[in-house]
Amino acid sequence: MPRDISTLLHDIFGFTGFRGVQEQVVGRVMAGQPTLAIMPTGAGKSLCYQLPAVALDGCCVVVSPLIALMHDQLRAAQAVGIRAASLTSVDADWRETQDRLRNGDLDLLYVAPERASGEGFRNLLRSAKIALFAIDEAHCVSEWGHDFRPDYRLLRPLLDEFPQVPRLALTATADAHTRRDILVQLGIPEDGLIISGFDRPNIRYAVHPRDGLTRQLADLLAEEKGPGVVYAQTRAATEKLAETLGRSGRPVRAYHAGLDPAVRARNQSAFIASEDMVMVATVAFGMGIDKPDVRFVAHAGLPKSIEGYYQESGRAGRDGEPAVAHLFWGAEDFARARLRIAELEPARQSGERARIAALGALVETATCRRAILLRHFGEDPPPVCGNCDNCLTPPASVDATETARKYLSA
Ligand code: ADP
Numbered sequence: 161m162p163r164d165i166s167t168l169l170h171d172i173f174g175f176t177g178f179r180g181v182q183e184q185v186v187g188r189v190m191a192g193q194p195t196l197a198i199m200p201t202g203a204g205k206s207l208c209y210q211l212p213a214v215a216l217d218g219c220c221v222v223v224s225p226l227i228a229l230m231h232d233q234l235r236a237a238q239a240v241g242i243r244a245a246s247l248t249s250v251d252a253d254w255r256e257t258q259d260r261l262r263n264g265d266l267d268l269l270y271v272a273p274e275r276a277s278g279e280g281f282r283n284l285l286r287s288a289k290i291a292l293f294a295i296d297e298a299h300c301v302s303e304w305g306h307d308f309r310p311d312y313r314l315l316r317p318l319l320d321e322f323p324q325v326p327r328l329a330l331t332a333t334a335d336a337h338t339r340r341d342i343l344v345q346l347g348i349p350e351d352g353l354i355i356s357g358f359d360r361p362n363i364r365y366a367v368h369p370r371d372g373l374t375r376q377l378a379d380l381l382a383e384e385k386g387p388g389v390v391y392a393q394t395r396a397a398t399e400k401l402a403e404t405l406g407r408s409g410r411p412v413r414a415y416h417a418g419l420d421p422a423v424r425a426r427n428q429s430a431f432i433a434s435e436d437m438v439m440v441a442t443v444a445f446g447m448g449i450d451k452p453d454v455r456f457v458a459h460a461g462l463p464k465s466i467e468g469y470y471q472e473s474g475r476a477g478r479d480g481e482p483a484v485a486h487l488f489w490g491a492e493d494f495a496r497a498r499l500r501i502a503e504l505e506p507a508r509q510s511g512e513r514a515r516i517a518a519l520g521a522l523v524e525t526a527t528c529r530r531a532i533l534l535r536h537f538g539e540d541p542p543p544v545c546g547n548c549d550n551c552l553t554p555p556a557s558v559d560a561t562e563t564a565r566k567y568l569s570a
């Protein structure tokens with residue numbers, strides 16, 4: 161790695177070194193090699209394109225799926241002096257941004273996939289010097305991914321029109337199927353795949369059958385100190401739970417996409433500044449929010465997928481200090497999932513069924529939860545993790561009898 165890269169790492173970002181596979185990924189990008197980096201939430205994916213964006217001559221175009229996410233990253237990049245801008249429906253300074261791009265006055269340009277794939281944008285890029293295409297949240301390109309965004313599929317012609325510009329796809333969540341799909345869709349060779357470890361050893365996993373959820377959550381809030389996030393299933397449930405749990409005396413706020421934007425922004429900044437606040441939110445909350453000291457995350461119901469669960473629970477303990485991920489589930493969650501799947505077009509049903517089955521294995525297992533998560537991402541787990549409910553307190557043999565009974569009566 162040339163010296164000026166580590167100088168930039170320190171002088172611009174204030175980091176003393178790379179973490180995990182960052183160095184490898186940045187090295188590939190600097191060498192112009194197409195890359196798919198799979199790195200867990202909090203591993204520092206942004207740096208993998210922001211640093212080359214500053215080091216390389218020309219602008220790095222970042223494709224990102226959410227305006228809120230883009231603007232968070234934009235603010236963070238600008239705060240450290242990176243010349244960054246975005247072209248979204250809510251930006252007023254389009255003319256200026258386009259001029260800056262053409263004049264070589266931008267390091268980073270954030271755009272949504274639907275914009276990036278359009279003819280107008282391609283024309284604009286022809287009149288500028290482009291150093292790198294970064295495709296963030298790249299699992300959105302795959303129908304197998306848990307967040308399919310058809311517009312991601314339209315990016316390929318743009319990438320192919322600038323064959324000399326390296327492409328870097330990044331995601332936290334990709335099982336083997338999704339991974340292969342991303343490589344194929346974005347034209348990245350298999351040897352461009354870099355996977356970093358998924359284990360988050362400081363997160364303790366605990367799964368509980370739902371049995372009076374409100375009381376269970378109130379007990380949890382009495383026990384767990386520090387900032388926390390409770391993920392509820394619906395917007396209505398979010399507000400109702402926030403109100404009930406707020407009676408405990410602990411500061412509690414709600415967050416979901418249907419709230420007035422000013423209220424949402426206020427709740428979010430209050431949470432980021434707080435040392436004991438609990439945010440009751442839909443899964444929309446947390447993406448791109450950089451709060452390293454979240455001490456616990458609780459799912460009030462079954463997540464959508466293992467990927468979703470991993471990503472959401474992974475918002476706890478980014479500072480490396482002990483944190484807990486609680487999951488409350490009930491048989492109704494599976495019944496509801498089955499109904500939802502039945503409504504899908506047939507082609508998507510088997511993928512969804514597999515996702516739900518994987519969740520079933522996670523919540524019903526009497527063995528190590530971490531092992532199930534890690535194997536899901538193709539990683540070999542440690543023999544005993546020592547930091548999940550089943551490893552810490554092995555389930556009593558009653559459970560085995562229970563399982564046997566279930567099979568016998570089936
Ligand atoms: P991701 O997109 O992978 O979830 P981010 O890019 O948002 O992760 O980075 C997560 C956090 O890690 C941020 O607070 C970032 O400043 C920090 N970070 C990234 N790289 C490093 C590093 N090399 N050393 C220390 N902190 C880092």
Ligand code: MG
Nearest residue numbers: 205206296448
């Ligand atoms: Mg990110």
